[in-house]
Amino acid sequence: MVVCQYGDYDFVPAALIPEARLALRLNPAELTSHWRRCSLLSDFIGGYVASAFALGAKMVESDVYNSVSTIFQELIENAAKFSRQRDATIAIELCHFDRLIAVEIKNDATVSMAQEFERYIQRILATSDLDEMYRDILEKHRLTDSRSGIGLLLLIKDYGLRLGVRFARTGDEGTTVTVRAFYFIGDE
Amino acid sequence: MNLVHEDFSVVFAQASHTISFKGAMRLSSMRAYDVVRDFLQQAVAIVPPGGRLVIDVTALQFLNSSGITTLSIFVLAMRDEKRCKLAIRGSRSVAWQYKSLGNFKRLWNEVDLQVV
Numbered sequence: 001m002v003v004c005q006y007g008d009y010d011f012v013p014a015a016l017i018p019e020a021r022l023a024l025r026l027n028p029a030e031l032t033s034h035w036r037r038c039s040l041l042s043d044f045i046g047g048y049v050a051s052a053f054a055l056g057a058k059m060v061e062s063d064v065y066n067s068v069s070t071i072f073q074e075l076i077e078n079a080a081k082f083s084r085q086r087d088a089t090i091a092i093e094l095c096h097f098d099r100l101i102a103v104e105i106k107n108d109a110t111v112s113m114a115q116e117f118e119r120y121i122q123r124i125l126a127t128s129d130l131d132e133m134y135r136d137i138l139e140k141h142r143l144t145d146s147r148s149g150i151g152l153l154l155l156i157k158d159y160g161l162r163l164g165v166r167f168a169r170t171g172d173e174g175t176t177v178t179v180r181a182f183y184f185i186g187d188e
Numbered sequence: 189m190n191l192v193h194e195d196f197s198v199v200f201a202q203a204s205h206t207i208s209f210k211g212a213m214r215l216s217s218m219r220a221y222d223v224v225r226d227f228l229q230q231a232v233a234i235v236p237p238g239g240r241l242v243i244d245v246t247a248l249q250f251l252n253s254s255g256i257t258t259l260s261i262f263v264l265a266m267r268d269e270k271r272c273k274l275a276i277r278g279s280r281s282v283a284w285q286y287k288s289l290g291n292f293k294r295l296w297n298e299v300d301l302q303v304v
Contacts, residue, residue, distance in 0.1 A: 035216040039195070039250070042214075066249065066283035073214060073252055131294055138260045138295065150260075151253035158287040 002169040004118065007125050009164025011182050012102050018095035022048060025091050028083035028107065031076065038080065042073040045094060049101055053185070064185055068101060071159060071183055074151040079107040082117050084174060099185045106178040114167055114175035120149065121165045130157040159183060191227045196248070198224065200231040206242040207231050212250035221258040228262045232272065240273040240300075241266070251284060260295055267296035275300040 024041075031037050046069030047059060054062040079090045088108040095102040109117065127133045130153060137149050155161040162182040169175045189200040196211030207228065215221050235241045243259070245251070251259075266274050276292055276299055278285035286303050293299045 032216075036195070038216075039212060039214045061281070063283040067287075070250060070252075070284050073250070077216075077252065134291060135295060138257065138264060141257065142261055142264060150257055154253055154256065154288060154291075158291070 003166065005164070005166045006118075006121050007164040008162040008182060009166055009178075009180055011162055011164060011180070012095070012097070012100070016097060018097050018102075020048075020052070020094075020096040022094040023092065025089055028080050028088055028090055029085045031080040031090075032085065038073060038076050041076055042069045045069065045072045045103075048094070049096060052096065067159060067185075068183070071155055071161060071181065072103060074155055075103055075105050075179060075181055078117075078151060078179070079105045079177075082109050082113050082177065083107040084110055084113075101183045101185065103181045103183075104178060105181075106176060109175050109177050111169065111172065111175055114169070114177055117177060118165075118167055120152075121163075124153050124156065125163070155181070189227070189231065191223065198227055200227070200234075202234060204242065205231075205235045205239060206244055208244045209248040209251075211248065213248060213255045214250055214252040215254060218254055218257060221254055224255070225258055225262065228259075232262075232266065235272045237271050238273075240275055242275045242277060244277040245285060245289070246277055246279040246282070248285075249282060251288075256288060256291070260292065263292050263295050263299065267298070273298070273300065275302070278303040280304060 046065045049068045050059045050062050050065035053064050059065055083090060091106040093104045124133065134150060134153060134157065141149065152163065156163060164180040166178040167175055189202070191198040196209065196213040199208045201208070232241050263274065266272070274296070276289060278289045280286045280303055289301060289303055293301045
């Protein structure tokens with residue numbers, strides 16, 4: 001197995017015990033065939049986290065709810081789009097440590113999907129000017145019919161998200177991609 | 189002129205040249221956003237040369253990155269055409285808006301952006 005790791009993958013020590021831990025497993029085809037499930041999951045995760053900070057009607061109006069739901073939406077969309085659709089699993093784990101929210105999303109991708117995603121990750125983690133990269137991607141996007149390609153970039157740029165990604169190639173048939181995202185509430 | 193989806197709506201008020209978004213817009217891909225892109229293009233075509241188009245997203249609770257890309261490309265097209273002005277209105281009480289709306293001004297410095 002060939003493993004490549006990028007960014008803040010080990011940002012949280014494995015021995016650290018969270019206040020809350022939530023795990024989900026699903027099939028990517030469940031999301032791509034019924035896209036609104038991404039939003040339903042995102043709003044659920046947003047509410048699960050935000051309920052520790054605000055209650056009732058204030059919860060869904062809170063910055064925490066809106067930010068966590070937005071962040072999770074991009075992560076789950078990414079996993080759904082970059083996954084093999086058959087015989088594949090998306091494994092999600094959410095951990096809440098005081099003001100830190102850690103999300104891990106592990107999915108199975110084809111080798112070519114993983115290589116495309118790895119090039120993107122290398123690029124956004126290496127750039128010194130995220131604003132320029134944002135403008136550059138959009139100017140080029142007008143000329144092509146490709147993926148939007150700014151989701152993770154916006155999370156890092158606008159939400160202060162810390163990101164780590166691990167690619168574990170399992171033979172010729174596929175690669176397991178693990179994305180770890182760390183968000184400090186109120187720290188943007 | 190309006191566009192109604194199960195999770196969001198878009199209304200164009202011709203008198204004020206204002207496009208108002210409401211709800212949660214999180215479609216699956218750029219292609220899925222073609223209907224929104226077409227709506228924006230139809231609306232801006234109604235604004236007379238030298239006039240001002242207002243995009244009001246204060247009631248839009250969520251917008252995913254494909255949606256931000258769609259709006260960004262529309263902003264770039266307006267910038268290049270130089271046919272009319274653009275104002276964007278957002279809310280400081282909606283996190284994605286105060287965090288990300290500034291990106292449109294980075295694409296076109298002449299955008300009149302107010303997030304209040």
